[in-house]
Amino acid sequence: MSSPAVPEWTGVALSVSLVGLAVLIAWRQRLGLAREIVIAGVRAGIQLFLVGAVLLFLFKHAGLPGGFAWLAVMVVIAGQVAGRRGKGLRHSRYVATAAVAIAAAVTMGVLMAFGVIQTTPRVVVPVGGMVVSGSMAATGVTLSRMMAEARGQRAAIEARLSLGLSAAAAFAPHRRELLRTALIPTLDSTKVVGLISLPGAMTGLILAGVSPEVAIRYQIVVMYMLLAAAVMAALAAAELGQRMLFTPAQQLR
Amino acid sequence: MSRFDLREVCVRRDGHLIIDRVTATIAPGRCTALVGPSGAGKTTLLRLFNRLDDPSTGTVLLDGAPLETLDVLALRRRVGLVGQRPVLVTASVREELRVGAPQLTDGEALGLLKRVGLPEEFHERPTEGLSGGEGQRVCLARTLAVGPEVLLLDEPTSALDPEAAAAVEDTLCGLMGGGLTAILVSHSAAQVQRMADDALVLRKGQLVENGPVAEVRYVNGGG
Ligand SMILES: Nc1ncnc2c1ncn2[C@@H]1O[C@H](COP(=O)(O)OP(=O)(O)OP(=O)(O)O)[C@@H](O)[C@H]1O
Ligand SMILES: [Mg+2]
Numbered sequence: 001m002s003s004p005a006v007p008e009w010t011g012v013a014l015s016v017s018l019v020g021l022a023v024l025i026a027w028r029q030r031l032g033l034a035r036e037i038v039i040a041g042v043r044a045g046i047q048l049f050l051v052g053a054v055l056l057f058l059f060k061h062a063g064l065p066g067g068f069a070w071l072a073v074m075v076v077i078a079g080q081v082a083g084r085r086g087k088g089l090r091h092s093r094y095v096a097t098a099a100v101a102i103a104a105a106v107t108m109g110v111l112m113a114f115g116v117i118q119t120t121p122r123v124v125v126p127v128g129g130m131v132v133s134g135s136m137a138a139t140g141v142t143l144s145r146m147m148a149e150a151r152g153q154r155a156a157i158e159a160r161l162s163l164g165l166s167a168a169a170a171f172a173p174h175r176r177e178l179l180r181t182a183l184i185p186t187l188d189s190t191k192v193v194g195l196i197s198l199p200g201a202m203t204g205l206i207l208a209g210v211s212p213e214v215a216i217r218y219q220i221v222v223m224y225m226l227l228a229a230a231v232m233a234a235l236a237a238a239e240l241g242q243r244m245l246f247t248p249a250q251q252l253r
Numbered sequence: 254m255s256r257f258d259l260r261e262v263c264v265r266r267d268g269h270l271i272i273d274r275v276t277a278t279i280a281p282g283r284c285t286a287l288v289g290p291s292g293a294g295k296t297t298l299l300r301l302f303n304r305l306d307d308p309s310t311g312t313v314l315l316d317g318a319p320l321e322t323l324d325v326l327a328l329r330r331r332v333g334l335v336g337q338r339p340v341l342v343t344a345s346v347r348e349e350l351r352v353g354a355p356q357l358t359d360g361e362a363l364g365l366l367k368r369v370g371l372p373e374e375f376h377e378r379p380t381e382g383l384s385g386g387e388g389q390r391v392c393l394a395r396t397l398a399v400g401p402e403v404l405l406l407d408e409p410t411s412a413l414d415p416e417a418a419a420a421v422e423d424t425l426c427g428l429m430g431g432g433l434t435a436i437l438v439s440h441s442a443a444q445v446q447r448m449a450d451d452a453l454v455l456r457k458g459q460l461v462e463n464g465p466v467a468e469v470r471y472v473n474g475g476g
Binding site: 158251 | 303304305306307321325326327329330333334336338340342352353392395396399
């Protein structure tokens, strides 16, 4: 794929001039943002450069085990980030990591088992990355909504517990509510896909010179996979999180 | 028979001792008032009886059995709690009465409404728009639907205006007559004198007085 649409390194260097322009404007307008733009730009450049190097190494030398190891690292990082959203929940980072791991394992497992995607690091790493990041978002929202419900609806939950309902039954209406909230962004973006936004995978493929017909096939798989991953991550986070919310004696912590 | 024993019960929160070595007996078939100044630990203590919380140390026994040896869901059906404010968790009175008793028949539901002093029409009312007093009586009926032997009442009339409070209190007095055991948290000495047989006085988490209402100085203006 030596498509002319892919920028050369000289092109990359020239795109830096766009950042320069942004900095110039910010500085002239005294927005107090020039410094931050420079830092963000440099940071993004370094991160992508390093990731590119890691991927290059993985694809060339580490093989499939290396690809899965990299995926595991992503799951752990995602778990830390999403876990922070469940502030106040016991073991929220473990819960989040487990939820992301379950969603990623099931989604990737199905895709690979049915041969929908190739089982090579070149495919597993970027596709896994999308799955992990989608799962992370759904997990984060689920946990933060869960804590908001547990705090705000404490009286209602304890009223149900006091009537002899189990923790699961007492929390069920809130769980339904928070799962709906957590999944709305994913559902909405699935509904308007292609109409409002051309999603990343498709944009990337089209830019790289692949025909839209192929790009669309890929995008459909990606969309369904992200939908499934988000739903599974949210369900897993709600299920595991709920256990941390209550004691074994069905008391709200 | 539903006799509670508290043995050296302590509750610690964030390093503070909120309940400080309370040992007492709650007699079955009677109404025991739990009184004391604000912040004394009354609510904290009340929540131990149906295990919404557990003591940090010490034991609560029901008929000689430590609460943690009993099935907690069965315990909560046996020991009902009515809070300070009516917290309605469904959209209609019909559903509300069935939260803890899904099998409740319409006939039983109407009987419960009558017991708490609400007219039959309330069965078809939405929970939104109920007055505080009506809501509190629906909460009481919802708890009674489960068939408890013990009622835990945390200032059941404090959020109500005097008229509604009097109505709820009448309802409760009627229930006490029926052999129910009750533990009543109250700020009103008059209410305690009207409703309770015994009183426990808490101050800063410690039990400072304990006996029949007529003999407890805190309730009779002796502070
Ligand atoms: N989680 C907690 N952390 C620290 N202190 C707490 C906690 N929960 C309760 N307390 C404190 O424990 C004390 C007893 O609280 P409790 O609600 O049992 O008092 P109360 O006797 O019911 O008061 P009131 O009559 O105002 O309802 C209060 O000083 C309260 O601030
Ligand atoms: Mg209180």
